[in-house]
Amino acid sequence: MDRFNDFCSRFEELLEHQPSLSNRIETGRKLLSELTAQMDWYTSFMERMLLDRQFRESQRPTLWPNEVTLHRSPSGSFVVLSYIWDAYLTDTIHDHGSWGIVGTLYGTILERKYKRKDDGKTEGYANLQETSFVSMRPGDTIYVLPLDEGIHRMENPAASPSISINLYGKSMRRGYTQFFYPDQNAVVRAYPPKAVREVLAVKALGTTGKPWAGDILKRFLNQGPPDPVRRECELALRKLEGKPTP
Ligand SMILES: [Fe+2]
Known part of the structure; x- marks a missing residue:
């Protein structure tokens, strides 16, 4: 747990003193990589998820039922979430309201990034092209940028659960996430x-x-x-x- 608290303090400090997004992401990924290289610190969260009723009830329902909030920065500048990915779980291709960094803590998680080839001006229409594919083991990280710059999909390819740790900055959009359906060339707003x-x-x-x-x-x-x-x-x-x- 000390390891996690130390990570959160260092991140708070990073965001306070480093205004450049690219530097925040570069240093942030190193910190997250160190945190996710081993998972001893996570056992206390597992314990709280199962044994601490107050912790369980403090979890707000979101778009993603496999999401657990681990930490909200007191300054409101970032949030640390964890996702437990069941066997073969693949999320819908989506964007984000903020920048973020994601690391695999346990198991294997795949990430595919996409870019929009259309201009985003036609309601409900989106034409996507896959731009990258990575397979992440513990300690490996990726990053996302806000809105159309961070469209991606994540997947647990294994027959057993995987766990990711996701850190997101302040959101520049509230109230919905965009879901993309490339086979239909469609984009739909998904609501919490x-x-x-x-x-x-x-x-x-x-x-x-x-x-x-x-x-x-x-x-x-x-x-x-x-x-x-x-x-x-x-x-x-x-x-x-x-x-x-x-
Ligand atoms: Fe995402």
């Missing part, structure tokens, strides 16, 4: 559990073509939903009214 039911209801209403759907959507808009949800509502109304998406 607290918003997903409303968004799915809004999207479904937008496809019904019924006047009563518009009435519900307008009443929902009047309640002042958060920005990303409001946008979905406005798109659904445009769809209902047969207008093109802006």
Whole structure:
């Protein structure tokens, strides 16, 4: 645990004194590589995940059910998460609201990076090209940049669980993550559990073509939903009214 606390203090210091993102990532990867080269420190988190009810209940539901929050920086400048990857688990290709670094702590994790070949201006359309592929063992790290510069997918190729440690900087986007479906040349906003039911209801209403759907959507808009949800509502109304998406 001391090892982990020491990692967090050194990272806090790094971000405080190093404004350059490339330097933060370069030094941050070295620190994360040292941390993930061995996993003794992680046993106390395993213990807390299983035996500490308060720790378990402090975990907020997110888009990723295999996510565990290990540390939130007191200054709000970074967060350290862990993901336990079940056998053969592959995530959906996605982007991030912030820069991040990821290291394998246990097992093997594969990462594929992608770049967008389209200009991102057509609602729902994305044309991706795979740009890199790495296989990470304990101590190996990768990094991601925010938004379109950090599109990737991770995968546990093994028949037993793997574990990653992920550190993310301050997010420049709130409320959703973009999921990419290259076979369909599609991109879809994915919402966290607290918003997903409303968004799915809004999207479904937008496809019904019924006047009563518009009435519900307008009443929902009047309640002042958060920005990303409001946008979905406005798109659904445009769809209902047969207008093109802006
Ligand atoms: Fe990611």
